[in-house]
Amino acid sequence: MVRWGMVIDLTRCMGCRTCMVACKVENNTQEGAFWMFVYKEEERLPWMPGFEPGRQFPNANLEFMPKPCLQCDEPPCVQVCPVKATFRREDGIVLINYDHCIGCKYCIQACPYASRYFNGKSKETGYYYNWAEEGTNVYGTGSVSEHITQVPPYQNPDHDQKYMGRADYPGGPTMYESGGIAYKGVTTKCTWCVHRIDSGLKKDLTPGIDREATPACAVACPVNVIHFGDLDDPESNVSKLIASRNYVVLKPELGTKPRVYYLLERGVIK
Amino acid sequence: MINPAEEPVWGLLIATYPFITGIVAGAFIVSALAHIFNKRQYLPLTGLALIIAFSFLLAAPIPLALDLGRPERAFLIYLTPSPSSAIAVFGYLLITLIVLYIVEAFFLFRPAYAKKAQAATIPGSPRHLFGALYGLLARGYSPSSLTRHEKAVKILVAIGLPLAPPFHVYAGFLFASVKAREMWASPLTSIAFLLSAIASGAALVALIYAIIGRKERKTEILGSLMVLVGWVLILDLAFFFTDISYLAYTATESWSLITQIYSGPLLGSLIFQILVGSAIPLILIAIPRVRTSTAGVLVASLLILAGVFAYRWNVVIGGQLLAKLEATLLTYTPTPFEIYGSIFSVAVAFIIVAIFVYVVPWREVEASYIKPIGREAEVRK
Numbered sequence: 001m002v003r004w005g006m007v008i009d010l011t012r013c014m015g016c017r018t019c020m021v022a023c024k025v026e027n028n029t030q031e032g033a034f035w036m037f038v039y040k041e042e043e044r045l046p047w048m049p050g051f052e053p054g055r056q057f058p059n060a061n062l063e064f065m066p067k068p069c070l071q072c073d074e075p076p077c078v079q080v081c082p083v084k085a086t087f088r089r090e091d092g093i094v095l096i097n098y099d100h101c102i103g104c105k106y107c108i109q110a111c112p113y114a115s116r117y118f119n120g121k122s123k124e125t126g127y128y129y130n131w132a133e134e135g136t137n138v139y140g141t142g143s144v145s146e147h148i149t150q151v152p153p154y155q156n157p158d159h160d161q162k163y164m165g166r167a168d169y170p171g172g173p174t175m176y177e178s179g180g181i182a183y184k185g186v187t188t189k190c191t192w193c194v195h196r197i198d199s200g201l202k203k204d205l206t207p208g209i210d211r212e213a214t215p216a217c218a219v220a221c222p223v224n225v226i227h228f229g230d231l232d233d234p235e236s237n238v239s240k241l242i243a244s245r246n247y248v249v250l251k252p253e254l255g256t257k258p259r260v261y262y263l264l265e266r267g268v269i270k
Numbered sequence: 271m272i273n274p275a276e277e278p279v280w281g282l283l284i285a286t287y288p289f290i291t292g293i294v295a296g297a298f299i300v301s302a303l304a305h306i307f308n309k310r311q312y313l314p315l316t317g318l319a320l321i322i323a324f325s326f327l328l329a330a331p332i333p334l335a336l337d338l339g340r341p342e343r344a345f346l347i348y349l350t351p352s353p354s355s356a357i358a359v360f361g362y363l364l365i366t367l368i369v370l371y372i373v374e375a376f377f378l379f380r381p382a383y384a385k386k387a388q389a390a391t392i393p394g395s396p397r398h399l400f401g402a403l404y405g406l407l408a409r410g411y412s413p414s415s416l417t418r419h420e421k422a423v424k425i426l427v428a429i430g431l432p433l434a435p436p437f438h439v440y441a442g443f444l445f446a447s448v449k450a451r452e453m454w455a456s457p458l459t460s461i462a463f464l465l466s467a468i469a470s471g472a473a474l475v476a477l478i479y480a481i482i483g484r485k486e487r488k489t490e491i492l493g494s495l496m497v498l499v500g501w502v503l504i505l506d507l508a509f510f511f512t513d514i515s516y517l518a519y520t521a522t523e524s525w526s527l528i529t530q531i532y533s534g535p536l537l538g539s540l541i542f543q544i545l546v547g548s549a550i551p552l553i554l555i556a557i558p559r560v561r562t563s564t565a566g567v568l569v570a571s572l573l574i575l576a577g578v579f580a581y582r583w584n585v586v587i588g589g590q591l592l593a594k595l596e597a598t599l600l601t602y603t604p605t606p607f608e609i610y611g612s613i614f615s616v617a618v619a620f621i622i623v624a625i626f627v628y629v630v631p632w633r634e635v636e637a638s639y640i641k642p643i644g645r646e647a648e649v650r651k
Contacts, residue, residue, distance in 0.1 A: 082358035103339015112450035185339030
């Protein structure tokens with residue numbers, strides 16, 4: 001059984017945020033939604049928690065932490081959804097059925113990693129660009145400035161497909177499907193570019209190795225910070241990384257069992 | 271730049287909702303006092319409290335529907351049930367309680383309907399506006415079925431009583447079970463919610479009864495009800511201070527940020543909740559002359575209600591001001607839509623109360639059920 005996982009090498013991340021841009025372009029996320037978000041940790045000032053005297057100027061340091069949705073094995077967001085609009089696939093990816101979501105925002109409260117975003121704006125006013133106006137000045141709508149002239153946007157043709165959920169949920173597989181562009185009033189989140197993964201698998205590509213089948217953030221990163229692959233395959237890149245280097249996960253004490261592993265130390269340790 | 275996913279998404283509307291459900295739970299418990307706990311002194315309040323509970327129950331979904339991104343899909347809670355979700359449980363309890371209250375109201379008020387319908391048939395008596403309605407509802411009722419009716423009410427109250435507090439405890443659980451939010455995740459939150467709910471519901475019943483109740487035994491009834499409210503307030507304060515003391519003593523990583531929230535954006539509402547909403551009403555209730563007077567009950571009840579609303583604000587909004595992955599504080603300002611929506615929801619509840627208070631003969635409940643206390647229980651017509 002395939003179990004997707006992601007390994008993020010924090011020793012290499014330089015905070016360029018190309019992954020954030022790539023995610024926004026690939027998924028046409030709305031204004032204010034950053035399915036991939038890069039946190040910046042600066043020196044702590046004395047009143048902040050975690051203040052360390054030795055880390056003040058000139059010993060200050062900047063650290064960056066990219067955070068997509070961690071696609072937890074025990075997702076609290078799935079537990080609290082009142083209509084089962086969000087669900088976890090067998091391969092580990094947590095998805096949202098935009099046709100089912102009622103926009104109660106309970107999942108946003110329940111996510112310990114602030115990975116979910118509520119779509120408060122309509123397609124026409126809030127989206128990065130509006131593909132419906134393809135061929136015209138599509139950059140004039142949404143949050144990109146009007147002076148950019150006609151350049152057809154990149155639109156991943158697989159983005160509008162429906163991808164299947166769990167067959168064993170009540171209602172059957174057709175209820176648990178996701179995909180398409182989320183419209184106003186629902187909650188959205190990072191899907192590990194499941195549309196790329198699914199269509200890549202159909203073409204016999206390997207997600208994590210072949211760029212077409214890998215999440216956009218992993219593909220776009222210029223310094224190979226983000227690795228993606230099958231955790232159940234001991235020969236995959238991610239399995240080898242977590243077997244050979246020390247890793248942490250975010251907030252393990254909450255019992256969510258996230259599938260994103262952060263490497264903190266360089267070199268092979270074990 | 272702060273991750274926009276950290277911004278508060280539940281606002282004033284979601285703070286109003288547990289305020290309304292709290293009144294439902296509290297008012298229902300007051301209504302149950304006479305039947306379940308056999309405190310006959312509260313019988314005049316039974317009908318009124320049930321009306322208040324039911325009216326606020328009907329108004330409870332309004333702030334939620336206004337806050338939902340897709341309210342037209344709200345019925346999906348029933349079509350694709352998700353019992354692990356506290357919000358879904360609200361939907362199930364809501365329907366159950368609405369049906370239960372309608373049936374209980376039918377049995378509780380039916381003897382009073384019969385009396386009114388009978389009084390309307392006496393030649394020369396003024397035609398009551400709802401005489402025909404009363405007659406319809408009382409059709410088939412005879413004085414000998416009074417005991418059956420009272421038994422039915424007792425059974426329904428016995429069913430409803432374990433359901434009404436959970437209707438609000440789960441609202442507390444809705445927040446308390448979110449392990450992602452440190453300021454919410456505490457087992458004490460659920461119980462503290464219930465206690466403040468009982469205080470607010472009972473205070474509202476006392477408030478309305480003080481205005482429209484019968485003069486004869488008003489002081490006695492108000493006095494005992496306000497004493498009950500006082501004890502609940504004391505328990506509520508105890509839970510609150512236990513919670514804060516634990517957080518302050520254990521002083522985990524985010525405590526320094528939590529103190530900034532309590533001393534910053536929440537300072538006013540916190541002082542309001544403790545001093546104005548709990549301490550001052552307790553002082554008023556402790557004075558017998560004040561707690562039995564209409565004016566005293568009015569002031570104390572209004573302060574309690576405002577204090578409980580401040581408590582809901584502190585929990586719902588305050589808990590979201592602490593960021594999840596960053597050592598930072600967030601801000602929240604209610605939008606005009608949320609302000610009007612909250613006022614509208616509470617206003618609808620009061621309008622429904624007013625309508626029912628006018629239509630339903632809640633004052634006659636006592637006379638129709640009263641039995642002399644003693645060995646011979648006589649059923650009066």
